[in-house]
Amino acid sequence: MQAGVQGPQWDLTSEYNNTDDPKIDADRQAIDAHLAKIEGLNSSLTGAAGEALIEPAQQVFKLNEEVSRLVGNLSTYASCRLSVNSRDEAAQKLQGGLKNVIKRAGEAAEPLSQFTLLADDELIEKFLADPVIAPARFITLHRRARRHELLSLKEESLVHSLASDGIHAWGDLYDQLSGTLRCDVLLGNETVEMGIAEAAGLLQKPEVETRKAAWQAINESFSEHEEACAAAINAIAGWRLEMGKKRSTTRPVHYLDAPVHANRFSREVLDALMACAQEARPLAQAAAGLQARAYGETCIGPWDVRAPAPGLADAAARSIPFTEACDVIRDAYGRVDGSMADFVQMMIDNRWVEGTVADNKRPGAYCTTFSRSRNPRVYMTYTGGASDVITLAHELGHAYHSWVMRDLPDSQRSYGMSLAETASTFGETVVRNALLERAESPAEKLGIVWEEMSALVAFVLNIPTRFEFETRLYDQRAQRPLRPAELCELMESAWSKWYGDVLDRPDPMFWASKLHFYISGLSFYNFPYLFGYLFSLGVYSHREQMGDQFFPHYVDLLRDTGRMSASDLAARHLKGDLCDASFWRASIDQVRPRVKAFEQLLDELSM
Ligand SMILES: [Zn+2]
Structure with a gap:
């Protein structure tokens, strides 16, 4: 990496001088x-x-x-x-x-x-x-x-004490299994043995052969352990269904009640959301088809869900030094409101961003806030790619969300998962558009638009596939435990329903390889992603509709995320009804021209 590209070291001394403070x-x-x-x-x-x-x-x-x-x-x-x-x-x-x-x-x-x-x-x-x-x-x-x-106090405490060797033990078993499973990936002429996490990393490689080999190896490995995985997923779902029955004394408890409540919306909102995904399915399928075309194919395989832009984009990308990235983000944020530019500048001046490249650093990016001072910090490894700029914009969005809530009481500062990505996705969208404007060649643009298309496909096809599978799992598990072959069948039909013809073949073992189905403390770890995606696009669409009036509403909306239901938030600040399909349609309408632009880009690049 060129000198001067990486980001700064962060400063934590506002909290403690050192570990011996x-x-x-x-x-x-x-x-x-x-x-x-x-x-x-x-x-x-x-x-x-x-x-x-x-x-x-x-x-x-x-x-x-x-x-x-x-x-x-x-x-x-x-x-x-x-x-x-x-x-x-x-x-x-x-x-x-x-x-x-x-x-x-x-x-x-x-x-x-x-x-x-x-x-x-x-x-x-x-x-x-x-x-x-x-x-x-x-x-x-x-x-x-x-x-x-x-339930009664006695019963609640009995359930609580049995859960750790009950439902949670099944989750632990799965974690143990997936953490220690090995698989054999055929790379070139060589078979390389590696852990599942490492193989999953290969699914993001630009070479299709590598991705396909990694996907096959992961699936073979899970197939060998399908009985254990089936026992776990049946027990987890079974436990929840049984608890639901026991808790249904005053009125029936449905398996979707808990996840919907945790996300602070209602079943009606969930229905409207899924109906919107259904409506947007052809658009997302078209985007997936264009992604296949960029690789010279007619359809995508399950090994392509995390595929990066084809190599061309990589070669065209020049690296963007950290200070330049900050300029881009500050300017783009500043176009929403001057105070947002000031916020970015403050984060940099205070050295509240960690962006160095170093050994021993943990991977990934996140934003966190110190609970006493309420000062945020952003963590990442900044290497100068366009995706790093977008990641930085995303995390700064989280930091901004926390910053505008800094004077609120603690009891109003936490929000559900479905609203957590509002400011981050908004920041990301603003900066992505700015990056597109300054991109010098179509090849450079490709890398930026690619990510946008991948998001559309992931949220509108992949997430509903998981939701579809999980609902059908609960419905059928209520009769009896499902055999591995039946779980594969359910999974396959969910893939086919959502991806349609754009998919080369379904991913039958996804019920076993996807960790989210085994989180024992949380069910349906899928639709909140779709909600977050469409909701933040909806917020962005209001920026254009509301003009100068937008910004104060935006800040108020963020400030209310910890003290209002999602529906009340939308009604108050966006005059929108989350139960109404037209609210969600406005979000999809934002993406429609982008898919068109992606197609034109491929034409220009003769891909
Ligand atoms: Zn985020």
Whole structure:
């Protein structure tokens, strides 16, 4: 890599000077003291009844917030240090020491959590009357929306204690299995043995033979363990269905209730969302077809879902030094509003971005925020590709989201997964358009538009494929466990339904190779991605419609993400109805001309 391309080292000293900073010890001691107080108060919280509960509950709430703030600050610090140097022993010790603290804090918070769920409405109103607690109204009432599912205290604690060797053990088994599985990838004339993660990395290589060989090897390996995977997926789904039945005493509980609630929207919104995906399917299939054409093919294989732009784009791309990337992002953000440009400049001036290239650095990119100062940090390895510029824009979008919420109470600063990508995708879109404008050749443009097309295909075809499979799995599992062959069949038909003729062949073992189906704490880890994608495009489309009025609404929308349902947010700030197909259609209409432009680009490049 050329000198001067990589990004700067970040500065964490606004939080702690080093791992031996006395502030760390002071924070740990403060946590211990707060926890001891909470544990003392808990006896009155479990022993008392009626109005006598309110005061201890309020005190515990305030202490809890303080504990979370301090624990959050320390663990963010430790993980930031470990990202840059995974062998940082002092940071490892700090993080290790926090594990017990986190467990203790979790247990100490349980009685309050029971109170906020079980107390009657009148008591809750009195609890929320305290001005410090009042901002927690939305999250408190939101959690209470599923109160009707609660079992008796005894039953809940029995379920909780059995879960670790029940549903979670199946998730752990899968993690163990997929983490230790080896596979044989045929590379050229040589068979190379490697772990699944390494083979999955090959799915992003530009050579189709490599991708195909990696895909085949991964599938063979999972096929050998199909019985174990089937046992796990059947048990996980079975556990949830059985729990749903047991929780259906006052009204029926559906397997989609929990994931929809966690994302803070409704079944009607989910239906409108999936209907939109259905409508957009031909467009996404066309995009996939064009991607195949760029590779000289007529259809794509399941090994192509993460394929990069063909080599041509790579060769044309010149590397963009970090400072130049910052200029591009600052200018593009500034076109939305001057204060957004100032924000980017502040992140750079404060050295709140880590972008160096170094050994021992963990891969990936993320944004995090210190819970005490509320100062964000962006982490990545910046090497100068256009995709790095877009990644930086994406993470700065997250940082901006956090920044505009920095003065809000803690209880209003966390938001569901479906809204988490709003500001990041928005920032990404703004900067991608800026990069396209400055691209000097069609080949250079190809790399940028390619990613946009891949996103369309991933969100509108791949995500619904997973959703389709998972719903049908639950429906059928309600009768009996499914055999591996039946799971393959379900998976194949889901692929065929969504991809249609543009797919060379389905990916029958995807039910086993996709980790998301085995997350024991969370079901349907798929539709929130589609929601996030279309919602952020919807926000972007309002930028054009609303002109000068857009920016204040945008900031207010971001600020409300932690204290409103997604539907209320859209109604208030975008005058949109998430249950109405036309809201989602506007998002797809944004992408339609891009697919056309992609086709023209291929024409220009004679691909
Ligand atoms: Zn993100």
